[in-house]
Amino acid sequence: MHVILIATQKGGAGKSTLAAHFGALADAEGKTLLIDADPQASLSFWYKRRAAETPILVKAAAENLPSTLDAARADGIAWCIVDSPPHNAPLTASLMSRASVTVIPVRPGPFDLDAARATLDMARSLKAPIACIINAAPPITRESETSIVAEARAYLTQIGAPVLPGQVSQRASLSHALITGQAVTEYDPDSRAAGEIAAMWRAVSDLARAFPARS
Incomplete structure (x- = not known):
């Protein structure tokens, strides 16, 4: 079983958005379970509006x-x-130890970059596979990323964060897709x-397959 943990020490980074879209894409490859462990329950909000019966979703408290x-x-x-x-370092550390890959969504701004550094330090201490995704970014113009995205990518690279190519704009x-209970690919x-x-899901799933199962 491949476990994809989506984590950051800051709220509002777009974890639930990635989880919903990745869940729908993963389901095309095999039996998929979404675990909504965030008290805000945004993923469950999406799932209640979903017409398709898969992927499966469960809500789970930390314990x-x-x-x-x-x-x-x-x-x-x-x-x-x-x-x-967010804001639950002990739980995040416990989940990292079982995840095939921990995905950190990072908005291109100073607060998210600082939170990414804290999560990266935690992953390093656990020797956990990790990948950063630049998320909720200004759309690419003329096939080039904007300066704020380039600066965020440079910062992540400077601190040794594995950041995936491309972005989620x-x-x-x-x-619109989330409101209807769909992924944007649907x-x-x-x-x-x-x-x-x-493209992001392909990169994440390839990473997960490359690492030995940890769960």
């Missing part, structure tokens, strides 16, 4: 997460995507938003 992961493995789940709560179609499959999300 139930280990047994939830054990049950998922026993049930033959291929992909498990965890939307973790702030686009209206992402929100709602508007030929859009730039769908292309960006699909």
Whole structure:
């Protein structure tokens, strides 16, 4: 079972948005479980509006997460995507120790970059595989990323953060898809938003397959 943990020490970075879209894409590759461990329950909000019966979603409190992961493995789940709560370092560390890859969404701004550094330091101490995604960024213009994205990428590279190529831009179609309980690859499959999300999922899933199972 591949476990994708989406984590950051700051709220509002777009964890739930990535979890919903990655869950729909993972489900095309194998039996997928979404775990909503964030008290804000944004992922559950999306799931209640979803017409499709898959992927599966469960809500789990911190104390139930280990047994939830054990049950998922026993049930033959291929992909498990965890939307973790912010501001809970002990839980994040525990989940990192079981994740195939920890994905850190980073908005291109100083507060998110500082939070990414804290999460990166935690991952290093645990020797946990990690990847940063530049998320909710200004759209690419003339096939070039904006200066604020380039600066964020340079900072992440400088502190040794593995940052994936490309970005997930702030686009209206992402929100429209979530409101209808869909991923943007279902709602508007030929859009730039769908292309960006699909490219990020390919990169994350390839990383997960490259590392030995930890859960």
